[in-house]
């Protein structure tokens with residue numbers, strides 16, 4: 001009644017890259033356009049890399065995601081490499097200048113083991129001096145408390161690609177420490193439930209996140225509370241991080257600066 005392909009199409013309708021997310025695009029696209037080789041981990045339907053190509057990116061663009069239906073949509077664009085897999089599968093030694101993880105995909109890494117395995121692979125997929133840019137919702141904003149049908153802003157009505165009128169809303173199933181399990185319900189206008197989509201996400205705070213990054217060999221180049229690169233404050237809803245893989249390229253840059 002509501003297939004995986006329908007769910008992937010719904011994601012693009014409800015979370016359109018660009019018009020629906022201009023502040024995110026304003027943050028990530030300049031980083032992407034300035035990098036010769038980019039890996040987007042958790043690329044989903046691939047909208048961000050598609051836009052980068054449309055805006056004239058001529059280098060190597062690779063999207064990685066475990067969701068086959070999302071990748072089927074992404075593959076409509078053949079001039080980007082699409083790879084099925086999780087972050088921990090990122091190709092070691094690929095020498096990317098930039099790895100991104102957008103749309104809170106990082107929060108799908110729910111255990112320390114997931115985070116460590118993913119960060120190790122991302123680190124190894126970057127060239128020395130390369131950057132990892134991603135965001136995670138700040139736990140202090142307690143975003144999950146808005147994921148309820150009693151919040152009028154949470155329930156949306158939309159038409160799918162086949163002209164069907166549908167409704168979609170969220171409900172939280174459990175909050176266990178920093179891990180939140182929730183589900184989204186897709187229903188017909190008469191309330192008939194067509195599909196329930198479950199998800200579990202983790203809300204790491206700044207010290208825990210930075211400890212995991214440091215242990216994986218990253219240094220923090222910048223960490224922001226909003227898409228305009230403002231500082232993280234007591235009211236920030238996001239932790240937006242640009243981390244750098246230390247290594248030979250950094251050392252070479254430093255040596256050039258000292259000699260120059």
Ligand SMILES: C[S@@+](CC[C@H](N)C(=O)[O-])C[C@H]1O[C@@H](n2cnc3c(N)ncnc32)[C@H](O)[C@@H]1O
Nearest residue numbers: 041042043044065066067086087102103105108
């Ligand atoms: C909320 S979507 C974000 C999609 C896209 N990056 C965006 O900005 O719209 C999260 C994506 O992360 C993917 N994902 C889940 N677990 C993952 C993992 N362990 N490694 C990489 N991607 C993962 C999901 O399949 C999904 O496509």
